[in-house]
Amino acid sequence: MLFEFETNIYDSKKNDLYDVTEGFTKGNMFANLYDPYKNYQPKEIKPCNEKEALLANIYKLCFAINDLNLYLDINSNNQEMYETFKKYIMMYERCLEEYESKYQVLELTHDVYGKYTWIKNPWPWEGYNV
Amino acid sequence: MFKYDKKLPYPINIRKKDLKMARDILTQLGGSNSELAASLRYFSQKFTMPDECGSALLNDIATEELGHIEMIATMVKQLTQGATIEEIKEAGLDDYYSEHGMSIYPVNASGSPFTITFVAVTGDAIADLSEDMAAEQKARAVYENLINLANDEDVIQPLLFLRQREIVHFNRFKELYDKYKKMGY
Numbered sequence: 001m002l003f004e005f006e007t008n009i010y011d012s013k014k015n016d017l018y019d020v021t022e023g024f025t026k027g028n029m030f031a032n033l034y035d036p037y038k039n040y041q042p043k044e045i046k047p048c049n050e051k052e053a054l055l056a057n058i059y060k061l062c063f064a065i066n067d068l069n070l071y072l073d074i075n076s077n078n079q080e081m082y083e084t085f086k087k088y089i090m091m092y093e094r095c096l097e098e099y100e101s102k103y104q105v106l107e108l109t110h111d112v113y114g115k116y117t118w119i120k121n122p123w124p125w126e127g128y129n130v
Numbered sequence: 131m132f133k134y135d136k137k138l139p140y141p142i143n144i145r146k147k148d149l150k151m152a153r154d155i156l157t158q159l160g161g162s163n164s165e166l167a168a169s170l171r172y173f174s175q176k177f178t179m180p181d182e183c184g185s186a187l188l189n190d191i192a193t194e195e196l197g198h199i200e201m202i203a204t205m206v207k208q209l210t211q212g213a214t215i216e217e218i219k220e221a222g223l224d225d226y227y228s229e230h231g232m233s234i235y236p237v238n239a240s241g242s243p244f245t246i247t248f249v250a251v252t253g254d255a256i257a258d259l260s261e262d263m264a265a266e267q268k269a270r271a272v273y274e275n276l277i278n279l280a281n282d283e284d285v286i287q288p289l290l291f292l293r294q295r296e297i298v299h300f301n302r303f304k305e306l307y308d309k310y311k312k313m314g315y
Contacts, residue, residue: 027140027294035297037274042290043283045141059141066139066194070302073186074309106136124138125204 017084020060029067054099058106061092132193139197140291144208144284149221152209153239154279158202158292160236160244163268165202165292169195171249171265175258180315184255187306191299198292203234205288256315259307266300 016031023029025042036042047053068085075081096106104121105111111118158164169192176188210223210232218227225241236244250261273293280286 024140027291028298030298033298033301034294037277037290037293040277040286040290042294043287055137055141059137059139062135062137063139066190067298069190070187070194070298073190074183074302074306076183104136107133118136121136124136124200125142125207127143127208 020064020088023067024060024063029064030071051099051103054095054102057095058092058099061088061095064088065092132196138201138204139194140201140288142201142204142208142284142288144205144282146282146284147212147217148209148282148285149213149217149223151280151282151285152206153221153223153226154276155202155205155209155285155289156234156237157239158269158272158276159199159206159234160242161238161272162248163265163272164236164238164244164248165195165198165269166236166244167248168192168265168269169199170246171251171262174249174251175262178253178255178258180255180310183309184306187302191302194295194299198295201288201292205285206234209285255310256307259303259310262303263300263307266296266303270296270300 017023017029018026018031018034020029021044025044026034027042028034045056045059047056065085065088068081068088072078072081072085096110100106100110101113105113105117108118159166161167172188172192172195176185176192179185179188213232215227218224226235226237229235238244250258252258252261270293273289273296277286277289277293280289
């Protein structure tokens with residue numbers, strides 16, 4: 001990877017947020033809203049190679065942005081949460097750009113690497129971690 | 131407008147065929163508490179929310195649910211991949227197969243097709259948000275039933291994820307409901 005990032009660089013205690021790995025695994029960034037079912041344990045995704053690791057980061061950051069998005073919709077004056085939201089967006093854009101330039105385009109308007117690949121790459125329902 | 135991302139909200143890689151499980155999970159595509167019903171419910175309601183918070187929250191949850199529709203459809207697709215006619219009959223999917231082949235058609239677990247009458251939209255924010263909170267709780271209960279029926283981690287993990295999303299959505303709707311009550315709606 002061109003760059004690594006720590007997923008727990010934000011003080012999760014301060015605003016009660018999980019880091020993006022734990023949040024994604026549990027399906028919820030906000031620790032106070034997590035409600036486990038019986039003894040079922042959500043399992044962390046284990047990437048097997050660099051491509052999968054980069055994609056896992058995209059999944060996690062995309063999820064974190066979405067969950068913060070819903071919070072900010074009704075708490076738009078929480079500036080601290082907005083700053084975290086902005087940082088996740090920047091990290092997401094960097095991961096996405098690296099993944100798309102190396103492996104596969106995930107957004108149509110990013111299909112600009114020399115030839116039309118949108119129809120060639122696998123669809124999400126085809127597995128392979130996409 | 132909507133932009134399509136060529137990825138799911140949560141990855142799905144089901145390696146083991148299970149037609150009975152596919153039939154059960156299909157209910158979250160075409161049943162009364164399905165992701166499809168959720169998405170259309172919030173999409174319809176967003177136009178009459180009384181302020182920018184309501185428009186945003188209903189819009190953004192409706193959009194998230196579209197991604198969940200694709201997750202459910204993907205699970206059904208992968209659980210039925212390579213099914214034989216014998217397996218289709220054995221799982222009680224022969225009626226479905228005769229109409230729809232191996233396509234992903236929104237029906238509930240008993241085979242009844244999706245209908246928009248599952249969705250209530252009143253134009254009243256308090257009534258609509260009460261409906262939404264109930265819908266999220268019902269969907270959570272359905273996910274728990276499905277998790278109880280499942281025995282494959284490849285199936286259980288995405289179901290746990292989707293179940294937790296129902297809980298988060300319930301809480302966000304409740305926050306908005308409480309805010310509107312305070313405002314005098």
